[in-house]
Amino acid sequence: MxxxxxxxxxxxxxxxxxxxxxxxxxxxxxQQVRDENEHNGRIIVIxxxxxxxxxxxxxxxxxxxxxxxxxxxxxxxxxxxxESGLVKCRNGHHLEAIEVGDSKEILxxxxxxxxxxxxGVDEAQFFDEGIVEVLRTLADIRHITVIVxxxxxxxxxxxxxPVPGLMAIASEVRKVHAxxxxxxxxxxxxxxxxxxxxxxxVGYDGYEAVCRAHRxx
Numbered sequence: 001m002x003x004x005x006x007x008x009x010x011x012x013x014x015x016x017x018x019x020x021x022x023x024x025x026x027x028x029x030x031q032q033v034r035d036e037n038e039h040n041g042r043i044i045v046i047x048x049x050x051x052x053x054x055x056x057x058x059x060x061x062x063x064x065x066x067x068x069x070x071x072x073x074x075x076x077x078x079x080x081x082x083e084s085g086l087v088k089c090r091n092g093h094h095l096e097a098i099e100v101g102d103s104k105e106i107l108x109x110x111x112x113x114x115x116x117x118x119x120g121v122d123e124a125q126f127f128d129e130g131i132v133e134v135l136r137t138l139a140d141i142r143h144i145t146v147i148v149x150x151x152x153x154x155x156x157x158x159x160x161x162p163v164p165g166l167m168a169i170a171s172e173v174r175k176v177h178a179x180x181x182x183x184x185x186x187x188x189x190x191x192x193x194x195x196x197x198x199x200x201x202v203g204y205d206g207y208e209a210v211c212r213a214h215r216x217x
Contacts (some may be wrong), residue, residue: 041146043139044170052177056091062147063071063093063105183213
């Protein structure tokens with residue numbers, strides 16, 4: 001009876017200690033115990049409209065692994081030419097990033113560097129559809145924690161690239177929001193300010209965040 005009480009007390013103390021260390025940023029969030037078929041890896045998707053803080057949250061989740069000396073790598077699509085070699089948010093925070101032409105390059109890099117345990121991917125909407133299986137492979141086969149950020153909808157409110165597919169296979173989806181430039185309410189859409197009908201137009205100046213009432217469609 002005494003030993004059972006001591007074991008229970010020890011577990012509770014360990015849980016509280018873990019929570020404190022995670023909150024302080026001294027160690028990365030511990031992976032939850034999951035079904036055996038899901039293995040030990042996981043996929044976290046951060047999504048929302050423009051200016052909602054997706055990249056900022058990606059940087060925060062990836063960077064905290066520095067404290068625990070966990071090896072990580074961050075990737076971005078080569079077609080995003082705004083910040084060469086960097087994943088950078090508008091408040092100035094940034095991470096060094098590996099620029100890749102397609103999703104298979106991510107897998108090849110991880111195979112060549114088996115010490116990597118955390119992978120960050122920014123601007124996921126610009127990748128090919130193959131990224132869904134690539135990131136699933138990293139989580140299921142290589143037991144890696146994958147953190148992905150990307151737009152879920154384009155300027156017409158249509159599903160954007162592979163992001164909906166990534167949301168479907170994710171262990172966790174974090175949907176973040178900006179503020180509507182028209183009324184100050186919670187935004188949910190990216191409104192394009194330039195007269196271009198192409199789905200992909202790279203650049204911050206051509207967009208603004210708006211709510212449902214002020215969307216352009």
